[in-house]
Amino acid sequence: MTHTAIALQGVCKRYPFFQLNDLSFSLEEGQIMGFVGPNGAGKSTTIRLIMGLLQPDAGQVSVLGQRMTDQQAQAKRDIAFVADGMGLHANATLGWHIDFVRTMVPYWDKHYADQLLKRFNLHLPQTIKSLSTGERVKALLLLALARRPRLLVLDEPTTGLDPVARHEILAELTDVLLDDSRSVLFSSHNTRDVEQISDQITFIDRGRLIESSDRDSFIERWRRIHLNVPDHVVLPADQGRADVVTSGHTTTITTGNWSPSLEQAYINSGAVIHEVQRMNLEEIFIASVLSKRRQIEAEESAA
Numbered sequence: 001m002t003h004t005a006i007a008l009q010g011v012c013k014r015y016p017f018f019q020l021n022d023l024s025f026s027l028e029e030g031q032i033m034g035f036v037g038p039n040g041a042g043k044s045t046t047i048r049l050i051m052g053l054l055q056p057d058a059g060q061v062s063v064l065g066q067r068m069t070d071q072q073a074q075a076k077r078d079i080a081f082v083a084d085g086m087g088l089h090a091n092a093t094l095g096w097h098i099d100f101v102r103t104m105v106p107y108w109d110k111h112y113a114d115q116l117l118k119r120f121n122l123h124l125p126q127t128i129k130s131l132s133t134g135e136r137v138k139a140l141l142l143l144a145l146a147r148r149p150r151l152l153v154l155d156e157p158t159t160g161l162d163p164v165a166r167h168e169i170l171a172e173l174t175d176v177l178l179d180d181s182r183s184v185l186f187s188s189h190n191t192r193d194v195e196q197i198s199d200q201i202t203f204i205d206r207g208r209l210i211e212s213s214d215r216d217s218f219i220e221r222w223r224r225i226h227l228n229v230p231d232h233v234v235l236p237a238d239q240g241r242a243d244v245v246t247s248g249h250t251t252t253i254t255t256g257n258w259s260p261s262l263e264q265a266y267i268n269s270g271a272v273i274h275e276v277q278r279m280n281l282e283e284i285f286i287a288s289v290l291s292k293r294r295q296i297e298a299e300e301s302a303a
């Protein structure tokens with residue numbers, strides 16, 4: 001039986017110049033979700049709602065079966081949260097932080113903590129202020145992972161890291177999921193990181209959900225179709241059509257609804273297909289964000 005690690009239902013949060021709008025998505029246990037959005041999309045606000053650090057104005061957030069914020073104490077025993085710049089004491093050593101955290105949490109895996117110290121090339125006597133950006137992220141990750149949390153929530157863990165440090169962090173996150181009752185939610189602008197390790201992907205933009213689905217179906221559904229459309233041809237209806245660009249005799253259609261039968265429908269309409277290209281997650285992200293923005297602008301100007 002699958003359990004839900006995180007569920008948001010109709011969540012709204014209003015600030016003077018921003019609003020999270022009717023956000024609903026869920027993360028199943030044992031899955032890793034990449035939470036992707038441009039700057040200011042509302043990723044950190046959503047994460048703060050998930051962590052019970054903010055109260056929604058409407059809607060419901062549940063984490064590990066507990067309603068936030070009223071049952072957060074119980075849920076938080078099993079959640080570890082990592083965000084850059086959070087609660088480390090600059091003058092204290094990593095060893096001091098480990099001793100402090102292990103007294104505060106229900107479980108601490110010393111053997112795993114020692115392994116991570118070696119793997120991340122960190123040393124107990126190092127002070128936090130002496131660590132580089134990447135080392136600080138690794139220290140935070142060690143403090144979170146050695147608790148063996150059922151849910152790990154990370155706010156932009158790979159921002160500002162070099163490719164090798166990013167690889168090490170992503171590899172460690174994938175390892176966490178070898179135990180299939182653990183789950184990870186991590187936010188990022190970096191679609192390559194997300195594409196590499198996520199089972200599920202959620203896109204948000206300007207406080208609205210764009211799409212939330214499993215990675216393979218994202219990649220499978222999006223295509224660029226390059227075709228020639230003779231004058232008399234009426235293209236078939238395609239709900240997922242995100243963009244149409246015509247250059248000379250070639251039309252390029254970007255669709256989030258591709259299937260062999262859609263391709264056949266284009267052929268049956270009399271269009272001549274030259275090439276059907278797969279898209280990477282970055283291209284899909286840009287196409288779906290821009291398409292949703294156009295759709296919202298059209299709805300607002302029609303209202």
Ligand SMILES: Nc1ncnc2c1ncn2[C@@H]1O[C@H](COP(=O)(O)OP(=O)(O)OP(=O)(O)O)[C@@H](O)[C@H]1O
Nearest residue numbers: 015016017018037038039040041042043044045046
């Ligand atoms: N306490 C607050 N008061 C007022 N506005 C806020 C507050 N916190 C966040 N906002 C606004 O909410 C919007 C979303 O911010 P948030 O930090 O959630 O975005 P983000 O997707 O994490 O962005 P980034 O990738 O740039 O970190 C921003 O416009 C921000 O100014």
